[in-house]
Amino acid sequence: MNVARWTFAGLFLALSVSIQAADPNAIYAKGGTNPAAMACATCHGAEGEGLAAAGFPRLAGLSADYMKKQLMDFASGQRANPIMQPIAAALSPEEVDAVTTMLASKPGPKVERISRAAVAEEVGAVIALRGAWERNIPECVACHGPSGVGVGKAFPPLVGQSAQYLSSQLIAWQQGTRKNDPNDLMGHIARSLTHDEIKAVSEYFANLTETGAGR
Amino acid sequence: MNARTSALLLFALALPAHADNIAMEDQTQILTDAVNPASRQYFQPPKLSELPDNAFGKLVQEGRAIFVDTKTYAPEYVGNGLACGNCHLEQGRQANSAPLWAAYAMYPAYRKKNDKVNSYAERLQGCFQFSMNGKAPDATGPVIAALTAYSYWLATGAPIGQELPGRAYPEVAKPKGGFDLAQGEKIYAAQCAVCHGKSGEGQTSGEEYVFPALWGADSFNWGAGMHRINTAAGFIKANMPFGKGGTLSDEDAWHVAAFMNSHERPQDPRLVEGSVEKTRDKYHANDGVSLYGETVNGQILGKGF
Numbered sequence A: 001m002n003v004a005r006w007t008f009a010g011l012f013l014a015l016s017v018s019i020q021a022a023d024p025n026a027i028y029a030k031g032g033t034n035p036a037a038m039a040c041a042t043c044h045g046a047e048g049e050g051l052a053a054a055g056f057p058r059l060a061g062l063s064a065d066y067m068k069k070q071l072m073d074f075a076s077g078q079r080a081n082p083i084m085q086p087i088a089a090a091l092s093p094e095e096v097d098a099v100t101t102m103l104a105s106k107p108g109p110k111v112e113r114i115s116r117a118a119v120a121e122e123v124g125a126v127i128a129l130r131g132a133w134e135r136n137i138p139e140c141v142a143c144h145g146p147s148g149v150g151v152g153k154a155f156p157p158l159v160g161q162s163a164q165y166l167s168s169q170l171i172a173w174q175q176g177t178r179k180n181d182p183n184d185l186m187g188h189i190a191r192s193l194t195h196d197e198i199k200a201v202s203e204y205f206a207n208l209t210e211t212g213a214g215r
Numbered sequence B: 001m002n003a004r005t006s007a008l009l010l011f012a013l014a015l016p017a018h019a020d021n022i023a024m025e026d027q028t029q030i031l032t033d034a035v036n037p038a039s040r041q042y043f044q045p046p047k048l049s050e051l052p053d054n055a056f057g058k059l060v061q062e063g064r065a066i067f068v069d070t071k072t073y074a075p076e077y078v079g080n081g082l083a084c085g086n087c088h089l090e091q092g093r094q095a096n097s098a099p100l101w102a103a104y105a106m107y108p109a110y111r112k113k114n115d116k117v118n119s120y121a122e123r124l125q126g127c128f129q130f131s132m133n134g135k136a137p138d139a140t141g142p143v144i145a146a147l148t149a150y151s152y153w154l155a156t157g158a159p160i161g162q163e164l165p166g167r168a169y170p171e172v173a174k175p176k177g178g179f180d181l182a183q184g185e186k187i188y189a190a191q192c193a194v195c196h197g198k199s200g201e202g203q204t205s206g207e208e209y210v211f212p213a214l215w216g217a218d219s220f221n222w223g224a225g226m227h228r229i230n231t232a233a234g235f236i237k238a239n240m241p242f243g244k245g246g247t248l249s250d251e252d253a254w255h256v257a258a259f260m261n262s263h264e265r266p267q268d269p270r271l272v273e274g275s276v277e278k279t280r281d282k283y284h285a286n287d288g289v290s291l292y293g294e295t296v297n298g299q300i301l302g303k304g305f
Helices: A002-020 A024-030 A064-076 A084-090 A093-104 A123-129 A140-144 A163-175 A187-192 A195-206 B003-034 B037-041 B055-068 B100-106 B120-129 B142-154 B181-196 B229-239 B250-260 B276-284
Strands: B109-111 B116-118 B203-205 B208-211
Touching: A024 A093, A064 A084, A064 A093, A123 A140, A123 A195, A140 B208, A163 A187, A163 A195, B055 B142, B100 B120, B100 B142, B109 B120, B116 B120, B120 B142, B181 B250, B229 B250
Parallel strands: none
Antiparallel strands: B109 B116, B203 B208
């Protein structure tokens, strides 16, 4: 009787674990249960490092809460993207939790921390470290942290992303295809940036290396 | 990778270039609309690119570094998580954000705060003791020398002893019905918490504060000008949310300023005989609108930490 009860309890436990704990590595490498939830690794790289040439962003080391919000916003269309919309819609909440937690635990890029105290001469560095306050454009690092390493769940890392990805997002905000930032904090800035500034500041963050830039 | 995935990838690769072209066409108009002509009415400090490459230029740069990253460049004088640049935006250049170019030429000046004529060095020392909740650097030492040089340079061409437009923070009329802490709490949650945290604790990157703490042990103390609700309302109205100054109504600026300053923060270093009541009578009773020594939610504010 006791043995049977324990066996049953064990079976029940095993079953509930297999339902609740989606395997993040399997989702990432092979896709979710729903076939429309295609494998993340196809576009975001085996280690979540992204695919710079195609503008597919790095995911490794980003805040799990930030990534969860992006997936929700892809599904709802607040962040319009024809590739990510069906994928985000097909992931279950458990799968989203599992895969974002796994990605957040991966290391972010190592970079020398460059603050507003650094010298800034080129256009990209000036926008990043000084802003253009006559147009209400704050220094990028004022919210995204020194070297744009990212702060909390609302201000994602800029360093470690490709210039293609960063500029495509700023343009998406300008055009209104991305409007999922809190209180239009990023949207109003993007709309005030010139094309040349977008290109320069995207390259500035993309080119920050371990030895630093803007010195 | 199947054929469908490949097609999607190709589509995605084509997207950024297409988006680029549209953005370029729209650019001129967006920029023209975004430029604020009002900014030109204020005194224009010199550009960093005009700074001479000599001993003076070097001292000015040192001052600027201390100003924007105070804890790194003058750590022994900072007792909280703030930097000068938190309350003086755009590195001390922004009009209506207590710009250094408007302050420098107004000293020496009498200050009620310590009831004497203060030199600019003494004014800077006050910032460290109150806003930075720290220690005053020596008036003849390198920190004050560098900050003075930075201020002097920003004020290049500014008239001496003349109040310039954009000086300090603007006066914002108190709401007719007074301030409302419950209303302030709602505004805080909707507009401020994303950067400054749910409980005013700020946000850090590693050890370093990126968004300053608005109350609590790592914020400015009860002697700092920003603890006055009227002063904070002026700062908030002109400068907050960050990059979106002027978007809150006068009433909302007051409500949220009052909410911020209805929380505990480090003690006023001028504390009289260990008594909050005596300190209130001497320094706070006739100095703007303050909750120091007042009871909020059953707690007397001003005990410090």
